[in-house]
Amino acid sequence: MANIALPASKITDPAGYYDLSVLDNPSARRYYRRFDGILIVVLFSFLALGISIHYALTAGDWDYWIDWRDRRWWPLITPMSLMMFIAAFVYPIWKAFRLPIIATAVTTLLCLVSWVSRYFNFGQFTDFPMTFTFPSTYIGLGILLDCTLLLTRSLTASAFAGPFLFGALIWPINWPLFAAYKVPVEYSGTLVSLSDLMGYQYIRTTTPEYLRIIEESTLRTFGGSVTPLTAVFSAFVAVVTYSLFLLLGTAIYNLAGRYVRRIV
Amino acid sequence: MTMTAMTMKMMRQTNSIAAWGLLGFFAVSLLTFSVDAGAHGERAQLASMRMRTLHWFDISVSPTRAKVGDTIVMTGKFIPSELWPEQLPSITDTVFLNIGTPGPKFIRVYSEVNGVPMIRSTAFEQSKVYEFKIVVRARIPGRYHIHPLLNVKDAGTLVGKGTWVEIEPSATAAAFTNEVTTLTGDTVDLESVGLKAVVGWHLVWIAMGVAFLVYWLTKPELFIPRYMRVRNLGPEQANAVITKRDFLVGGFFFTATMVLILGGYLWAEHRYPVTIPLQTGKVKVEGAPIPKGPLSVAVENANYELAGRSLTMRMNLTNHGDQPLSIKEFITANIRFLNGPVSGARVMEGEELVAGDSLHPSVSVIAPGQSIDVVLRAEDSLWETQRMTGLIYDPDSRFAGLLFYEDARGGRYYQEVGGPILPKFF
Ligand SMILES: [Cu+2]
Numbered sequence: 001m002a003n004i005a006l007p008a009s010k011i012t013d014p015a016g017y018y019d020l021s022v023l024d025n026p027s028a029r030r031y032y033r034r035f036d037g038i039l040i041v042v043l044f045s046f047l048a049l050g051i052s053i054h055y056a057l058t059a060g061d062w063d064y065w066i067d068w069r070d071r072r073w074w075p076l077i078t079p080m081s082l083m084m085f086i087a088a089f090v091y092p093i094w095k096a097f098r099l100p101i102i103a104t105a106v107t108t109l110l111c112l113v114s115w116v117s118r119y120f121n122f123g124q125f126t127d128f129p130m131t132f133t134f135p136s137t138y139i140g141l142g143i144l145l146d147c148t149l150l151l152t153r154s155l156t157a158s159a160f161a162g163p164f165l166f167g168a169l170i171w172p173i174n175w176p177l178f179a180a181y182k183v184p185v186e187y188s189g190t191l192v193s194l195s196d197l198m199g200y201q202y203i204r205t206t207t208p209e210y211l212r213i214i215e216e217s218t219l220r221t222f223g224g225s226v227t228p229l230t231a232v233f234s235a236f237v238a239v240v241t242y243s244l245f246l247l248l249g250t251a252i253y254n255l256a257g258r259y260v261r262r263i264v
Numbered sequence: 265m266t267m268t269a270m271t272m273k274m275m276r277q278t279n280s281i282a283a284w285g286l287l288g289f290f291a292v293s294l295l296t297f298s299v300d301a302g303a304h305g306e307r308a309q310l311a312s313m314r315m316r317t318l319h320w321f322d323i324s325v326s327p328t329r330a331k332v333g334d335t336i337v338m339t340g341k342f343i344p345s346e347l348w349p350e351q352l353p354s355i356t357d358t359v360f361l362n363i364g365t366p367g368p369k370f371i372r373v374y375s376e377v378n379g380v381p382m383i384r385s386t387a388f389e390q391s392k393v394y395e396f397k398i399v400v401r402a403r404i405p406g407r408y409h410i411h412p413l414l415n416v417k418d419a420g421t422l423v424g425k426g427t428w429v430e431i432e433p434s435a436t437a438a439a440f441t442n443e444v445t446t447l448t449g450d451t452v453d454l455e456s457v458g459l460k461a462v463v464g465w466h467l468v469w470i471a472m473g474v475a476f477l478v479y480w481l482t483k484p485e486l487f488i489p490r491y492m493r494v495r496n497l498g499p500e501q502a503n504a505v506i507t508k509r510d511f512l513v514g515g516f517f518f519t520a521t522m523v524l525i526l527g528g529y530l531w532a533e534h535r536y537p538v539t540i541p542l543q544t545g546k547v548k549v550e551g552a553p554i555p556k557g558p559l560s561v562a563v564e565n566a567n568y569e570l571a572g573r574s575l576t577m578r579m580n581l582t583n584h585g586d587q588p589l590s591i592k593e594f595i596t597a598n599i600r601f602l603n604g605p606v607s608g609a610r611v612m613e614g615e616e617l618v619a620g621d622s623l624h625p626s627v628s629v630i631a632p633g634q635s636i637d638v639v640l641r642a643e644d645s646l647w648e649t650q651r652m653t654g655l656i657y658d659p660d661s662r663f664a665g666l667l668f669y670e671d672a673r674g675g676r677y678y679q680e681v682g683g684p685i686l687p688k689f690f
Contacts, residue, residue, distance in 0.1 A: 029489070036486040070542045097490045098505045100514070101480045108473035111466065126367040127404050129455045134462045139469040140521045143476055147521070150514035153503045169525055176465050176528040180458030182539035184447040188374065188381035192543045197444065198454055200383050202368040203400075208360035208415035210385040214544040226541070 047089070047102075048109040052117070054085045055110060061207065063114075064122070066132055066181050067199030071171065071226050072215040079167040079238040082107070082138060086145070087163075087245035091155065092253040100150040103162070107142030111135060131181075132198045136174050141166045159243050167238030168231045309423070311655035312349065314597035316664045319343045319680065320424035321595055323412060324612040328427060330402050332434040336370070338363070338398045338412055340424065343554065344390045347664040347682045353418035358546065360385045363398055364411035364423055369431070370400035371442055380549040385417075391680065392551025402431040403440050425598040427614050448538050465528060472524070476517055557677030558585025559630065559669060564637075566663055568656055569688045574643035575663065579681065581627075582635040587671040590629045594642050594681075596665030597652060601642040603628065619644040640667075656687035 055063070058081035062068050089102045114135035122133040145162035152158050181195040192200070199209065215226065323340035330336055344355045361375055361382040375382040375398045388394060398412060408431070412424040434440075442454040480486075485493070494502045559581055566577040575596075583589050593609065594601045599617045602609050606620035622644040627636055647653060655661070664682030671677075 029484075032485070032488045035488055039487050040481055067542060096494065097487060098494055098502055099480060099486075099490070101477060104473050104476050108470065108477065111470060111473070115466070128368055130462075131454060131457055131459050134459070135466075137466055137469045139473040140525055143472060143517050143521045146476070147514045147518035150506065150510065151518065153506060172529040173525045176532040177458075177462045179532040179536040179539055180461060182541070183450070183452075183536060184538065184540045185444055186447060187444075188383050190381065190383050190543070191447075191540070192383065193540050194444070194446065194452070194454065194457065196383075196543050201371040201373065201442065201454065203363050203365055203370060203372055204368075205362060205364050205413070206415075206421060208362055208385065209544070210358045210360055210415070210417055212542070212544060214542045 044105065044109060047106055048113050051082075051085050051106050051110045052113045055081055058084070061211070063136055064118075064133055065199060065204075065207075066134070066178070067193075067195040068212050069136065069174075069178065069195075070212075070214045072230055073213050075167070075170045075230050075234045076237055078136070078138070079141075079163070079170055079234055080241050082110075083163055083166065083238050083241040084245045086142070087242045088249040088252070090149070091246055091249035094149065094155060095253060100146040103142035103145035103166075104139065105142075107138040111137060111139055128202055129198075132202050134177070137177060138166075138170070138173075140173050141169060144169070155246065159246055160239055163238035163242035164235045166242075167235035170234060171227055171231060307651045310658060311597065311652045312658040312660065312662070313352065313422075314652075315655065316345045316347045316349055316662065316682070317352070317355075317416075317419075317422050318414060318424070319345060319595060319664075319666045320412065320598055321666060321678070322610075322612075323425050323427070323615075325410065325427040325429060325614065327429075328614045329430045329432070331432050332402050332405055332440055334402050334431075335373070336400050336402060336429060338400070338410070338427075339396065340412055341393055341395045342412075342414075342424065343393055343666065343680065344388050345664050345682070346391045346680055347662055348390055349660060351659065353416065355388050355390065355414070355416050355419075357387060358385050358417035359388055360415040361396060361398070362413050362415050362421075363400065364413045364421075364426065365408055367404075369402070369404040369406060369408050370410075371403055372398065373401050374399040377549050378552060380547055382547070382549075384545055384547050386547045386549050388414075388549075389551045391554060393554055394549070394551055401442075403442075405431050405433045407431070423598075425615070425617060427612075427616070429614075468524065472517070472521065479513055554679060555677060557589075557669065557675075557679060558587075558671070559583055559589055559677065559679070561667065561679060561681050563681050563683035566683060566685045567688050568663075568685055570653060570656065572643060573645055573647040573653075574641050575647070575685075577640045577642075577663075577681070577683075579638055579640065580635065581630050581638050583630040583632055585671065586632050587673065588629050588631050589669045589671055589677075591623070591625045591638075591640070591667070591669050592676075593668035594623050594640065594665050595668070596642075596663065597650065599644070599646050599650060599652075601644060617646060617650070619646050622646075655685070661685045661687070 059078050062074050062077050068074065086103045086106050089106070093099050093102050118130065118133050118135055122128045123130055144165045145158070148162040148165065149155070149158040152161065181198070182193045185192060185194060185197055187197055187200075199212075320340060320342045323338070325336065325338045327334075327336060348355065361377060363370070363372060375396070377386070377388075377394050377396045380386075382396075396412060400410075407428060409426040409428055411426040414422045414424075416422055440455065443451055444454060445451045483490075490505060493505050497504055562580040564578040564580065566575060568575050591603055593603065599619065600609075601623040602618065602620050603623040603625060604621060606618055609618070609620075611618055622642060624641040624643065626639040630636060630638075655663070661684065662682060663685045664680060666678050667681045668676065668678045
């Protein structure tokens with residue numbers, strides 16, 4: 001930071017050439033660029049750490065195994081978990097910088113961390129095949145959420161449209177990944193999907209079959225339309241969760257802002 | 265070279281913040297580590313739980329040496345105890361027959377209880393005999409201690425006796441494959457099925473996400489200058505920092521994402537027209553009655569001697585049969601206490617926890633029609649090494665086990681014995 005030290009003769013520079021609060025000051029720009037770089041690393045490391053802990057605690061097993069990702073609960077649990085975390089950060093980053101990047105950043109970081117974890121911990125260390133433990137994808141949903149904020153430029157409007165799309169499309173966006181594992185097979189006289197079969201074959205000593213929650217709900221009575229009904233329901237749940245945590249983020253931001261102003 | 269070592273080297277070379285970020289990234293990924301591997305907690309469970317939940321017996325694993333791709337069969341029997349602890353959720357609710365291995369070193373290709381396939385969960389009754397069979401195929405070379413076990417809903421894992429098996433690499437050293445033919449007529453390898461599409465779609469989405477982030481993060485003005493502009497514009501005008509180009513880029517990403525999601529969905533529907541939801545449900549299996557032998561047993565009481573590492577049971581035995589009956593064996597908590605040497609008993613290859621000459625009855629043979637008080641002492645250092653001494657600290661001090669006896673014609677009978685237990689400290 002030596003290059004931003006101000007020579008005594010320039011302190012009263014009338015053009016404000018060395019004034020850091022003037023944006024067209026080249027030395028200030030250089031200083032800001034460097035600071036931006038550090039801030040990106042800090043923010044992204046923090047988001048990666050935060051989302052992986054949060055996601056492991058709230059979604060956990062639901063996203064580790066392909067034979068847990070059912071049509072009914074997985075599309076509800078995952079958007080809820082992700083909305084909590086994303087919404088809390090959307091407000092401060094939008095309010096202070098007008099940057100619509102949080103949902104994309106969080107989903108992309110989660111994807112990268114998940115691959116590292118699944119590959120090393122589940123694959124290399126514990127010998128599970130990646131076909132059984134690959135992560136789901138949410139990045140497209142993050143982009144949609146950020147873009148609704150960008151296109152509406154309104155936290156309120158995007159709090160309806162964004163999470164709605166996030167919840168409603170969570171099954172379709174993952175279907176090209178999941179479909180191959182839902183093909184039926186007959187095993188020991190029982191009809192199972194390839195996912196169920198993998199759950200049976202690849203031994204998990206402390207994760208028995210009955211711990212899974214498969215399509216347990218009264219929505220089953222609506223016959224074959226489980227997927228669209230779940231989509232609407234999970235969209236609704238996502239909107240509610242997102243709004244609640246957006247408010248939480250707002251409250252924290254305002255409280256923190258008041259403290260910062262008092263100190264500075 | 266490991267990832268951490270690579271990162272450390274990078275840090276030394278460039279001393280960059282990015283390397284620290286990368287290290288943090290790996291540290292984070294370790295947090296989502298699965299604890300499935302390793303400990304099967306065979307000795308960690310409460311002694312009373314091991315004595316009064318399941319009586320496993322006649323467990324056999326064969327062969328105990330195999331190559332990758334070979335089949336290993338585990339058979340045995342268990343009886344859910346009549347004295348199942350009140351504090352423990354019942355076995356009559358939901359149970360899954362499982363195997364204790366450190367991760368999927370094997371694949372389970374078949375399992376059954378009393379002839380009923382156990383691909384799903386089930387329930388068992390107390391005081392019934394269940395005969396199980398588990399067939400596994402060796403997948404990863406190594407030496408493993410494998411156990412039969414039951415996962416009992418809300419009660420946890422109840423582990424049967426373990427056996428060491430040794431898996432060597434296959435002769436051809438070919439990669440392990442696990443082929444199955446689906447109902448749509450395709451033969452797929454579960455080790456690789458669908459993975460290309462998974463990786464391909466992940467790469468597409470990562471590229472989309474990174475492209476979107478790069479667009480924003482490479483702006484000449486990011487955090488501080490942007491913050492100053494937002495502040496100078498005030499809350500009403502702040503949206504002016506979003507340029508027309510930002511707006512167009514947003515529109516492009518929104519549209520492209522929607523097209524990709526729709527396209528991917530239609531591709532999957534076309535590629536996999538026949539799919540079913542995840543399947544679950546419970547299977548029913550009938551327990552067999554415990555074969556009724558000619559001996560009736562009435563337990564009076566029992567003492568556990570801490571110093572002598574022995575359990576002394578006092579019981580009245582009546583022989584209703586026409587042949588003399590000799591007491592052979594007492595099994596509790598997977599430990600076999602034999603009346604006589606190991607060589608004289610049915611012991612499986614590689615079997616553990618067999619204590620020869622450790623069961624000492626005051627009367628070994630009960631004559632036909634005889635009714636007699638017998639003191640039965642089971643004494644061995646296994647009480648100590650298997651951490652059974654903790655049973656004197658249990659909230660409900662009772663014991664249970666299986667008593668084995670034979671008639672002169674070699675007929676083998678067993679029944680559960682159990683009752684209150686009093687510790688002797690000196
Ligand atoms: Cu073991």
